[in-house]
Amino acid sequence: MQNLVYFDLETQRTANDVGGWDKKRDMGLSVGVTYSTARGGYRIYSERQVDALVEELRRADLVVGYNVLHFDYEVLMGYTILELSEQLRTLDLLVEIERVAGHKPKLESLAQATLGLGKTAEGLDAIKWWRQGKLREIAEYCCFDVKVTRLIHEHGIQHGELWYHDRFARKQRVAVGWGGPK
Numbered sequence: 001m002q003n004l005v006y007f008d009l010e011t012q013r014t015a016n017d018v019g020g021w022d023k024k025r026d027m028g029l030s031v032g033v034t035y036s037t038a039r040g041g042y043r044i045y046s047e048r049q050v051d052a053l054v055e056e057l058r059r060a061d062l063v064v065g066y067n068v069l070h071f072d073y074e075v076l077m078g079y080t081i082l083e084l085s086e087q088l089r090t091l092d093l094l095v096e097i098e099r100v101a102g103h104k105p106k107l108e109s110l111a112q113a114t115l116g117l118g119k120t121a122e123g124l125d126a127i128k129w130w131r132q133g134k135l136r137e138i139a140e141y142c143c144f145d146v147k148v149t150r151l152i153h154e155h156g157i158q159h160g161e162l163w164y165h166d167r168f169a170r171k172q173r174v175a176v177g178w179g180g181p182k
Contacts, residue, residue, distance in 0.1 A: 003038035005060035006150045009072050010126040010142050012047075024071060025078035030130040033142040035150055036060070042146065044139045050079045057088055066107045066149050067094040091178055093153060097162065101174045105164035111148045113163035113171050114155055120144050153178070
């Protein structure tokens with residue numbers, strides 16, 4: 001059985017806190033979450049468990065995420081010498097959608113238009129919760145984002161299309177042609 005691992009993480013600090021978006025490696029992991037199709041469940045990782053998180057991603061047949069190549073992997077690069085974007089088989093849904101649609105819709109827009117689901121919070125909420133020591137809230141939020149990512153991916157496989165709301169709140173269709181590893 002092939003093992004798809006859906007993945008997302010939240011950070012301890014904002015881009016402003018670390019001196020800009022080019023310093024993602026300094027943002028620090030607060031919580032990382034995976035959903036493994038082989039395991040059939042979620043796993044939540046703290047900063048102390050980052051090595052186990054990286055190892056799970058390395059064992060995956062395919063890592064699926066939303067903006068993982070340009071954000072999540074960059075944050076993890078603060079903890080590992082591995083070049084994750086080159087060493088992990090990855091399907092970054094944002095990269096694929098941008099290639100077809102010509103711009104980068106937010107995960108929230110895809111979730112609402114395709115699945116009728118709204119996000120439970122925003123990334124800045126997770127940073128606020130980190131500062132307040134509310135790890136459970138961060139984990140729940142991150143788990144929900146992983147679930148939304150999985151549902152969007154599965155919808156794209158099943159129907160060959162996704163929907164998003166453009167900046168004028170019009171519902172737009174985007175054709176997708178992804179599947180498992182080739």
